[in-house]
Amino acid sequence: MAKSSDEMDGSLDDLFFTNKEGAEDISLSNQTANTADNTLDILFTDEAAEKKPFSKESRIEFRRKAAEEASLGSNEAVRQAEAARIQAQYRVPEHLWGNVDRVLGIVVNDTELQSIVNRFELTRDKEIDMLQRKQLQDSVSPRLLDAKVSIQNPLDVKATFDLVYDELIGISVIGPLWRDDYITEVMVDGWDKVTIEKGGMLYQTPIRFRDIRHAERVARDLASKVSDRQLSPVSPLLTAPLPGARITFCYGSVVSSGLSITLRKFPVLLGMEGLLKFGSLSIEMASFLQKCVESRATVLVSGGTGTGKTTMINALSQYIPDTERVITIEDAFELNLSNKNWVALQTKERASGDDTVIISQDMLLVNTLRMRPDRIIVGEIREGNGATVMLRAATTGHDGTMTTVHANDPETALNERLVDMVREVNKAPDEVVKRSVSRAINLVIQVTREQKKRYISSIAVIDRSCIKEGSIVPDEIFTGRLGKDGKITYKQISKVRAETELGLKLIQAGYASEVTEVLE
Helix, strand or coil: CCCCHHHHHHHHHHHHHHCHHHHHHHCCCHHHHHHHHHHHHHHHHHHHHHCCCCCHHHHHHHHHHHHHHHHHHHHHHHHHHHHHHHHHHCCCCCCHHHHHHHHHHHHHCCHHHHHHHHCCCCCCCHHHHHHHHHHHHHHHHHHHHHCCCCCCCCCHHHHHHHHHHHHHHCCHHHHHHHHCCCEEEEEEECCCEEEEEECCEEEECCCCCCCHHHHHHHHHHHHHHHCCCCCCCCCCEEEEEECCEEEEEEEHHHCCCCEEEEEEECCCCCCHHHHHHCCCCCHHHHHHHHHHHHCCCCEEEEECCCCCHHHHHHHHHCCCCCCCCEEEEECCCCCCCCCCCEEEEECECCCCCCCCCCECHHHHHHHHCCCCCCEEEECCCCCHHHHHHHHHHHCCCCCCCEEEEECCCHHHHHHHHHHHHHHHHHCCCHHHHHHHHHHHCCEEEEEEEECCEEEEEEEEECCHHHEECCEECCEEEEEEEECCCCCEEEEECCCECCCCHHHHHHHHCCCHHHECCCCC
């Protein structure tokens, strides 16, 4: 016989409050659930003393709140433990620097050793790195004996050579952080403050340069090594690629501490299968996006820093046929397309104060239009000239263009970021620019980062009909919402209207099922 609703409520009540394993049904560990039980015991006693009824709903709510507090306490304990481990792992004893100076003195004054060191690569490849370290130690050790230079403590030998190696290849004290696969960002402020991002959390490290002169010398030499530019008071801002990373320098009076270095590592870019595996979008979303790319929709990916904009573009590119020629434009090479007909271009800043050669984003875009592209992918639109050329390309036969922009929601991406960038250059009226944007862009994908999760929070269609009361109001097709329980819920709330530009493209490509109705 089927149970009544009251009986079912009673069964749920028993599950939550009499069975210890019931804690799993609300994503709580046994330890957290026990903490909640203890809290509830106190609450129940207080309620009984006051002779007030304690409803089942209140009991569930109290349990959830107590569990959340216990979980937060547990997370903080884990964070503190990780912070302590980082302090222990990366601490460099001060006395090692005396050994480092002696070894470096021998290397600098030995022509043969200099020749060996000059061939070393700045690499995160573990095998090459290990071979170079061994070659350094094997080559230098006999010279130490000849010069009667000894490292007093045998335990210090490896640590000394590790520091010497990183000084010689140019990465210096931040080398171990650069190689750590679990660290996503390294931030240097001045010479004595090095912060890392690990697991989405910021941690202070004990690493520091010897003094500001040491930090500045390393920054200048590294900038020169990884780019064709010089870091100086005349050219105080510089961004350059490192193997598997991008490094940004701020030098001199433009930064209060005199020097700032930000090293951001590029994650292994996931394909659509990887994004699905990690729950970054639903299967229905992936299928819809595939059809949009195959229909040559012009796509704008919007999101904040570190939300996965580049990863999303890279994943979408796998749906571009190999028969099409794809040209990408980036400030630093990050994309890794699988397309067989792919040409990658990169902007160029001034190499020094005397260098007049600058290759800007809009210059590359203009040149790209003469290179017979079937698709153009711009890593990120940052300035007005680039935005103007990109919009012009998208509306003059180069549909299927993809790009990204920094914004927290689709409306901001369109009405403020893109419109403002174009208006600054063209000085055109607001409504004219918005019409141009709504004609050029077909689809906006909003990527979000919350609680260490990266996911698509919105997929919306753009069309000239979306301009309402002076603003571009996208038609939302899919949404993604992160709940308090840490689970992401994806929902399709509408279909593409057939009369929109994207609707027509989908119909022409044979995907009429994705639109609201098929026009005769």
